[in-house]
Amino acid sequence: MNGAGAAVDKAGPPPVSSPHTMNYCSQCGAPVALRVPPGDHLPRHVCDACGTIHYQNPRLVVGCVPEHAGRILLCRRAIEPRLGYWTVPAGFMENGETLQQAAARESHEEALVSVEVGSLLAVVHVLHARQVHVFFRAAMPTAEYGPGAESLEVALVAPADIPWDELAFPSTEFALRRYLEDRAAGGEPHHFTTIDRRLTRAGASAS
Amino acid sequence: MNGAGAAVDKAGPPPVSSPHTMNYCSQCGAPVALRVPPGDHLPRHVCDACGTIHYQNPRLVVGCVPEHAGRILLCRRAIEPRLGYWTVPAGFMENGETLQQAAARESHEEALVSVEVGSLLAVVHVLHARQVHVFFRAAMPTAEYGPGAESLEVALVAPADIPWDELAFPSTEFALRRYLEDRAAGGEPHHFTTIDRRLTRAGASAS
Numbered sequence: 001m002n003g004a005g006a007a008v009d010k011a012g013p014p015p016v017s018s019p020h021t022m023n024y025c026s027q028c029g030a031p032v033a034l035r036v037p038p039g040d041h042l043p044r045h046v047c048d049a050c051g052t053i054h055y056q057n058p059r060l061v062v063g064c065v066p067e068h069a070g071r072i073l074l075c076r077r078a079i080e081p082r083l084g085y086w087t088v089p090a091g092f093m094e095n096g097e098t099l100q101q102a103a104a105r106e107s108h109e110e111a112l113v114s115v116e117v118g119s120l121l122a123v124v125h126v127l128h129a130r131q132v133h134v135f136f137r138a139a140m141p142t143a144e145y146g147p148g149a150e151s152l153e154v155a156l157v158a159p160a161d162i163p164w165d166e167l168a169f170p171s172t173e174f175a176l177r178r179y180l181e182d183r184a185a186g187g188e189p190h191h192f193t194t195i196d197r198r199l200t201r202a203g204a205s206a207s
Numbered sequence: 208m209n210g211a212g213a214a215v216d217k218a219g220p221p222p223v224s225s226p227h228t229m230n231y232c233s234q235c236g237a238p239v240a241l242r243v244p245p246g247d248h249l250p251r252h253v254c255d256a257c258g259t260i261h262y263q264n265p266r267l268v269v270g271c272v273p274e275h276a277g278r279i280l281l282c283r284r285a286i287e288p289r290l291g292y293w294t295v296p297a298g299f300m301e302n303g304e305t306l307q308q309a310a311a312r313e314s315h316e317e318a319l320v321s322v323e324v325g326s327l328l329a330v331v332h333v334l335h336a337r338q339v340h341v342f343f344r345a346a347m348p349t350a351e352y353g354p355g356a357e358s359l360e361v362a363l364v365a366p367a368d369i370p371w372d373e374l375a376f377p378s379t380e381f382a383l384r385r386y387l388e389d390r391a392a393g394g395e396p397h398h399f400t401t402i403d404r405r406l407t408r409a410g411a412s413a414s
Contacts, residue, residue: 027228028230028231039356056302060267095337099332
């Protein structure tokens with residue numbers, strides 16, 4: 001899972017970024033102002049020097065629940081946020097790929113696993129993080145897997161062994177619980193939910 | 208439908224923007240370079256002055272197919288791209304809202320209509336535009352509607368009268384055709400498809 005405005009991992013000046021702030025116009029380099037443009041209803045970062053309005057929109061995080069012989073593939077995160085906690089393969093969607101391709105790519109990157117992406121499982125609006133998380137069901141034709149660069153370890157776990165108290169994100173838990181419930185019921189519906197921590201903590205930038 | 212990096216509508220310098228380019232760091236104002244960061248696999252806009260990596264990800268465009276008494280609500284666009292062509296209410300998702308709220312908001316903005324957003328209808332990966340379009344089914348409890356600021360006119364049309372040759376976007380046509388097929392079949396499944404014009408035209412920035 002790549003960050004959205006993360007700092008370069010190298011010697012050099014410390015990062016000053018937050019993905020939700022904008023100080024300068026990315027087109028012309030002039031300072032931007034945060035105000036409501038004519039005809040609009042929300043404040044935007046506006047450049048009066050070159051006329052560009054910089055819209056900010058939610059980002060898509062895409063993942064899947066890979067299953068092999070009744071067990072679920074989980075990854076323990078090697079990166080922040082939530083380093084050391086468990087999740088399913090997921091990450092920011094890239095330009096030029098489909099949702100299903102993104103889920104397969106993240107599975108390969110984080111767990112060195114090839115998956116066959118299946119039906120839509122869950123859509124989670126993570127309002128405080130300005131993200132939409134999309135999860136699919138996925139099959140693992142073989143039990144070959146291992147930790148990618150962003151994982152400390154990867155494991156195929158029986159449902160009874162899922163570490164519910166050590167999951168990285170609420171959206172991970174939502175996807176896993178719906179997955180298991182649906183599997184027990186014999187159906188493959190999809191589920192929507194919304195997580196909003198804007199009222200309970202300030203400055204949240206990750207789910 | 209607000210643009211993603213559109214020009215301010217005012218007297219002043221002409222717009223220079225493209226939503227897919229970045230010349231300066233939005234954090235510190237220094238020039239950015241386009242290169243693959245350490246540990247990454249895709250080129251990113253990187254600022255060597257402050258250390259920020261500026262990721263660019265697909266944007267969500269959300270809409271719905273509003274129906275009232277068997278007729279479909281369509282809007283004729285008052286703005287580019289595709290000014291004068293017909294579409295269903297849809298636009299860029301804003302931070303802090305759900306997909307369903309975005310579909311309802313766009314319906315209100317573009318067609319002055321209150322809708323009850325229903326089931327997921329279609330997900331269209333528009334690869335050349337770096338967008339994911341999501342459409343829902345929607346009910347109009349009353350036949351009250353009218354042109355919002357971004358519409359020339361709004362109409363409730365019978366399926367036989369849909370102007371297929373004057374639709375604004377391929378994703379609009381996909382959503383409408385699936386909607387009518389599903390309605391005839393008596394089901395409400397969801398559909399995925401991918402549209403990719405990267406190979407047939409250069410510089411595409413809209414669907």
